[in-house]
Amino acid sequence: MPDPIRGILLIGPTGSGKSPQGMLIERRGGFRHFDFGAELRAAAAGQGGLLPADVAFVGQMLETHALLPDERFGIAARLLDAFLIRTRFDRERERLVLNGLPRHAGQAQALAARVRVEHVVVLEADAAAVRTRVARRRRGEGLDHAGRPDDSPEAIEHKLALFARETEPLIAGYAAQPGVLISRVRVEADAADEELHETIAKLLQRPQSTQRRKGRRVSPRMPRIGKGRERDEGGKSQ
Numbered sequence: 165m166p167d168p169i170r171g172i173l174l175i176g177p178t179g180s181g182k183s184p185q186g187m188l189i190e191r192r193g194g195f196r197h198f199d200f201g202a203e204l205r206a207a208a209a210g211q212g213g214l215l216p217a218d219v220a221f222v223g224q225m226l227e228t229h230a231l232l233p234d235e236r237f238g239i240a241a242r243l244l245d246a247f248l249i250r251t252r253f254d255r256e257r258e259r260l261v262l263n264g265l266p267r268h269a270g271q272a273q274a275l276a277a278r279v280r281v282e283h284v285v286v287l288e289a290d291a292a293a294v295r296t297r298v299a300r301r302r303r304g305e306g307l308d309h310a311g312r313p314d315d316s317p318e319a320i321e322h323k324l325a326l327f328a329r330e331t332e333p334l335i336a337g338y339a340a341q342p343g344v345l346i347s348r349v350r351v352e353a354d355a356a357d358e359e360l361h362e363t364i365a366k367l368l369q370r371p372q373s374t375q376r377r378k379g380r381r382v383s384p385r386m387p388r389i390g391k392g393r394e395r396d397e398g399g400k401s402q
Contacts, residue, residue, distance in 0.1 A: 168280035169253075171260045172368065175335060176287030176351070177327045178320060179298040184357040185287070185364055186263040192365065196253050200264030203243045204232075212243055229322050231330060234270035244278065268330040269337065282345065284338045285364060289351040291324055296353035 172195070174182040186197035207214050208223040218239050225232065232240055244265070247253075253260070260279055266272035272281075289297065298320055338344045347367040351360060 166255070168276070168278055169248075169255050169260050171262050171279040171281045172283045172285065173262045173266075173281045173338070174285050174287065175331065177289055177291075177294050178323045179294040179301065180287035180289040180351050181297070181355065181357060181360055182263045182287060185285075185361060186261045188357065188361040189261050189364065189368070194257065195259050195261050196248075196251050197261045197263060198244060198247055198265070200240065200243070200262070203247060204264075207239075207243060213246055214239065214242065218242075229319050229326070231267050231326065232271065234274065237271060237274040240265055240271065240275075241278070266334065269334065272334055272337065281338060282343065283368065284335060284344060284346050285367060286335055286346065286348045287351050287360075288348055289353075293351060293353040294324060295320065297351075297355075 172189075174186060176182050183199050183202070186199055189195045190197040203212060204222055204226060206212050207219060208226055210219060212219070212222075214222065218236075221236065222239065259282075262275075262279065262281070266275050295317075335346065339346045347364075349360065349363055349367070
């Protein structure tokens with residue numbers, strides 16, 4: 165197997181803006197955005213090239229808002245491989261932006277042989293902000309997926325709890341790994357996709373060497389994007 169691909173991981177609860185940010189990062193050039201949720205929805209519709217049994221499993225998983233279990237990671241691997249071929253990913257010149265994969269520790273461990281996560285961008289949105297942002301998504305506002313069947317109030321509460329229990333612990337896990345940079349951005353309910361991207365683009369340009377102090381990792385001060393926001397990364401209010 166070739167050396168792992170260089171990767172950037174977007175982590176945040178549903179509605180925090182991972183998919184729009186992945187799309188905008190890709191538009192900058194030098195990046196490819198792998199939206200695992202979108203790939204799963206396409207696979208459930210028979211567009212992912214999976215075996216019928218796997219298509220049925222993915223459909224049931226999406227219907228129950230479950231996470232892909234470790235024993236079924238082969239589905240994720242096949243979808244990722246197909247994506248890399250379809251997009252003609254250039255591992256020498258491009259970095260892979262991961263969105264929705266990994267979602268728990270087992271997936272992170274299985275993915276490590278294929279993708280070396282170098283930078284984790286954490287989009288931090290509280291439950292109130294998520295509910296407002298998802299409601300806006302359901303109305304088709306912004307760049308996020310509109311008309312998703314999994315945006316019901318019940319589904320959102322379930323996914324928030326699942327994120328806190330299964331996905332959020334990944335941040336500490338990656339922070340403990342040498343060479344992995346952790347950046348945090350606070351996302352307010354009214355944060356615009358383009359404005360949020362301005363901050364993330366700056367974070368992606370930070371050299372990893374500047375994020376260490378006395379042998380320990382130092383995350384950049386968290387900018388707030390939205391109402392009452394701090395526009396610069398040094399925390400000075402505008």
